[in-house]
Amino acid sequence: MSFVSKFKLSFIITMSWLMIGCTTINVDHVRLRDDIELNAGDAMVVLGRHQTAEIQTEASLVACIGGRLTRGTDKVRIIPESEFVDAFYPWFEARTAPLRPAKLKKVLDQPMVAAKIAAMKIRYFVWVEGSTERTNSAGSMTCSIGPGGGGCFGFGTWEDTSDYETTIWDLKTFSEVGRVSTEAVGTSYMPAFVIPIPLLAQVEGDACQGMGNQLVRFFSDVSVQE
Template identity: 40%
Template structure:
């Protein structure tokens, strides 16, 4: 039995190279506008598709990341902003384009409400994390000599998110950052299952936060044009 277990362990270890994260971020900035002192940014989930709404905890992760650190940005609470602007940023009434935003700001009192929040930039986050593939299997058995499991299971999650930045003051779209992070997790079992889990959503949050911080503070945009791949 021992040689069989060792062989199973060797086979499992040979497959662990497939466990990891692959990330790609594509920033496209259309203007040289940057956030100024006294101006706030708010991160909101795009909600026009009820079955494809960015997760609230992901939106909060980006908000916290932008505000964190010595050089943190002034970030307005998403919930407080939606409450103050009620009902204009509810799912059924939130503007879907800068043209819609123009019409919204022309409504009596709306532009003043926005100014009172101190928010200049709205970051719309759209996307989700989905299980895209899985395979393998683990079997467990018990006998006179004891119990144990053998096999290997794996799964792959894909975190795809877009972050679009609107300038409310100038009523225009500043650009979009696309993020696609794939993570493959494995669970080898030699006597006991050992899960080795990757977390692509956490990587997507960190990656988009870093990109947004640069987006909002760098007037020149990005040092290199086009897609910026990141592999980890």
């Protein structure tokens, strides 16, 4: 291996170790009622808000939170969002989904909907609202191709911010019983010395873990009635 090749490799490895994408996350949890309960076999569905172009919660985040709950608690069954929405079409599509527990009660006034909810033993809804956005970027990079080959040179950074809130509805009382909010800010790096190396902050994944862990704690404290 030539000196230049060794230098390039050493530079890449050093940059990779020194500049790993990092995330700062804050999670807030509010329990609005102390008398949370579950019956054996109860189920819960985690749904994302998608009612407008501005409010499009990522399906990947909703699935991640549902998966975290599935792994973290055996007290309640988790029904996937897609399965639930398909089963209750069109009542929980983007433009028709209820925004408040009182509106949900009106939906359940439909005998067919109420019968399905009862058959699936759904006790809690967890609504997830928010998004991850690019909030800042800096740096530059140039790429070229010549007779001897090509490559990219430069350095760039960008910042992503995740801002999400989950609300927990109890279908027995048609009330909101809890709320979890999270804000995650992560900085990613893209150094390039011939080959660009993205060092990404896992902002959405960190937000999922923060909210998912808090929701697991929320339901872990609940006693199950046989």
